[in-house]
Amino acid sequence: MKNKKILIRSEQVNVYYGDNHVLKNVHLDIPEHTVTALIGPSGCGKSTYLRLLNRMNDYILDFKMDGVITIDNKNIYDKSVEVEELRKEVGMVFQKPNPFPKSIYDNVIYGLAIRGVKKKSYLDEVVERSLQQAALWDEVKDSLKKNALSLSGGQQQRLCIARTLAVEPKIILMDEPTSALDPISSAKIEELIFELKQNYTIIIVTHNMQQASRVSDFTAFFYLGDLVEYNKTDTLFMNPEHDRTRRYITGRFG
Amino acid sequence: MAKPVKERIIELFLKGSAILTVGTTVGIILVLLSESIPFFREVSIVEFLTDTEWTPLFTTKRFGILPLISGTLLVTFISVIVAVPLGIIIAIFLSEYASPKFRKTVKPMLEILAAVPTVVYGFFALMTVTPLLQMIIPGLSGFNSLSAGIVMGIMIIPLVTSLSEDAMYAVPKSLREASFAMGASRLQTAFKVVVPAAFSGIVVSVILAVARAIGETMIVAIAAGQQPRLTFDPTVPIETITAYIVQVSSGDIPHGSLEYKTIYAAGITLFVLTFSLNSLSFFIRRKFQEKYQ
Numbered sequence: 001m002k003n004k005k006i007l008i009r010s011e012q013v014n015v016y017y018g019d020n021h022v023l024k025n026v027h028l029d030i031p032e033h034t035v036t037a038l039i040g041p042s043g044c045g046k047s048t049y050l051r052l053l054n055r056m057n058d059y060i061l062d063f064k065m066d067g068v069i070t071i072d073n074k075n076i077y078d079k080s081v082e083v084e085e086l087r088k089e090v091g092m093v094f095q096k097p098n099p100f101p102k103s104i105y106d107n108v109i110y111g112l113a114i115r116g117v118k119k120k121s122y123l124d125e126v127v128e129r130s131l132q133q134a135a136l137w138d139e140v141k142d143s144l145k146k147n148a149l150s151l152s153g154g155q156q157q158r159l160c161i162a163r164t165l166a167v168e169p170k171i172i173l174m175d176e177p178t179s180a181l182d183p184i185s186s187a188k189i190e191e192l193i194f195e196l197k198q199n200y201t202i203i204i205v206t207h208n209m210q211q212a213s214r215v216s217d218f219t220a221f222f223y224l225g226d227l228v229e230y231n232k233t234d235t236l237f238m239n240p241e242h243d244r245t246r247r248y249i250t251g252r253f254g
Numbered sequence: 255m256a257k258p259v260k261e262r263i264i265e266l267f268l269k270g271s272a273i274l275t276v277g278t279t280v281g282i283i284l285v286l287l288s289e290s291i292p293f294f295r296e297v298s299i300v301e302f303l304t305d306t307e308w309t310p311l312f313t314t315k316r317f318g319i320l321p322l323i324s325g326t327l328l329v330t331f332i333s334v335i336v337a338v339p340l341g342i343i344i345a346i347f348l349s350e351y352a353s354p355k356f357r358k359t360v361k362p363m364l365e366i367l368a369a370v371p372t373v374v375y376g377f378f379a380l381m382t383v384t385p386l387l388q389m390i391i392p393g394l395s396g397f398n399s400l401s402a403g404i405v406m407g408i409m410i411i412p413l414v415t416s417l418s419e420d421a422m423y424a425v426p427k428s429l430r431e432a433s434f435a436m437g438a439s440r441l442q443t444a445f446k447v448v449v450p451a452a453f454s455g456i457v458v459s460v461i462l463a464v465a466r467a468i469g470e471t472m473i474v475a476i477a478a479g480q481q482p483r484l485t486f487d488p489t490v491p492i493e494t495i496t497a498y499i500v501q502v503s504s505g506d507i508p509h510g511s512l513e514y515k516t517i518y519a520a521g522i523t524l525f526v527l528t529f530s531l532n533s534l535s536f537f538i539r540r541k542f543q544e545k546y547q
């Protein structure tokens with residue numbers, strides 16, 4: 001693991017919402033083709049960190065950030081960076097499944113449609129490939145024209161994953177992707193994450209310690225805006241360096 | 255347990271108001287029907303619906319409603335062409351681009367615009383818009399449907415904006431986030447996600463605006479003329495159903511005469527038009543109620 005290439009570097013990253021200092025001097029290097037879990041109590045800045053990587057915080061009025069974040073050695077906050085291009089490389093799956101109220105097919109091709117791709121045969125191909133990758137193809141292949149909102153919650157979330165995969169990103173950000181799902185659907189998504197890390201770099205926020213230990217290679221523990229500890233997942237869970245980490249984990253495992 | 259007296263009185267009062275409202279509507283329909291039946295005893299429905307001239311006040315009387323319908327539809331069409339694109343663009347701006355503060359200030363202002371008396375709009379059309387248009391279109395008559403239609407369009411913009419903005423604003427934030435996260439711009443998000451998701455609400459706003467335009471009276475009575483004519487030429491005087499009703503009821507036509515009864519026939523035509531539009535909007539709202547939570 002250790003010799004994998006570092007894909008995402010964060011150096012001395014600080015984030016403020018107005019006067020609220022929510023990320024403090026965060027340094028975090030994430031290797032390619034791994035799963036990194038972000039854990040920590042509510043409000044400690046996990047989502048904020050995640051949303052730095054695809055610049056979704058840019059929409060927040062009083063958001064301020066300093067420090068450097070690079071992906072593939074490119075500063076993603078540089079003026080020359082086009083956010084639309086960045087988000088093609090860095091996809092995101094949200095806590096609550098949020099498919100568009102369109103057909104399953106149109107959901108999957110959304111990212112291509114907004115980039116002007118029209119060729120039907122190519123789109124068909126992408127739809128099949130993405131749904132296959134998201135382990136949803138067999139369930140929906142006969143009803144691609146059906147409204148995505150008719151799917152179950154777990155299927156909707158896999159559709160959202162397929163929608164993200166369709167533009168072939170390098171990185172997939174997942175903000176508590178299973179917290180709104182039943183255990184069976186959650187297990188399917190976890191399996192999927194395991195498959196996807198062959199080709200993608202995944203960063204997942206989770207409140208579920210079992211989930212973090214099952215799916216991730218690395219885990220980062222945040223506390224009140226500080227990155228307290230970052231290590232291989234098994235090391236962090238079995239043998240945490242900091243007392244704070246140990247207390248959080250044991251409290252969470254219950 | 256028995257309800258307190260106060261509550262029962264309030265309940266009774268509310269029930270009474272509801273009955274009164276429904277009763278008034280039913281009463282209006284009954285009057286329209288009973289007064290227009292004698293009219294249709296003298297003029298056949300076929301003649302009424304197919305004759306191309308409407309001259310009940312002349313010595314050679316013709317009773318074809320088509321010129322009044324065409325006049326009504328022409329003005330309505332022009333107003334919709336003005337109001338729908340502008341109204342929806344303003345709605346998109348308010349819902350997707352404007353800061354919350356701006357939105358909060360502008361929306362009530364738009365609604366005030368809707369409260370300007372229509373007489374004011376009518377004179378604005380006649381005294382300001384028509385002369386202005388005459389500078390561009392030399393052959394434009396002093397009374398015409400173009401000017402009336404444009405001003406009526408301006409009048410119904412707030413209606414379109416307000417209702418369609420409500421529908422767009424109700425589209426969950428999570429859908430916009432999904433779209434942005436896929437790399438879509440604000441404009442793409444507005445047109446590919448928000449507008450389609452709010453589509454039924456937007457359609458309803460347009461239908462209600464059309465119904466409002468069809469029923470609008472003062473602007474057309476003042477600025478469009480009083481010459482029923484079966485035409486789609488927007489530069490000449492025409493007459494709408496509503497303007498005709500005003501003309502007859504404010505003139506000295508003896509009550510009970512056939513001429514007088516024409517206003518009930520015209521009224522029931524108007525009623526059928528607006529009632530079907532309102533039913534359509536009701537149906538669309540029921541059928542396509544936003545499916546997401």
Ligand SMILES: Nc1ncnc2c1ncn2[C@@H]1O[C@H](COP(=O)(O)OP(=O)(O)O)[C@@H](O)[C@H]1O
Pocket residue numbers: 017020022040041042043044045046047048049060
């Ligand atoms: N849009 C926002 N505007 C202002 N403050 C915010 C916003 N989003 C989050 N915060 C604040 O930033 C801190 C970190 O939040 P967040 O990153 O969502 O934490 P987590 O995902 O770990 O629960 C919290 O104190 C929260 O109140």
Ligand SMILES: [Mg+2]
Pocket residue numbers: 046047048175205
């Ligand atoms: Mg969060």
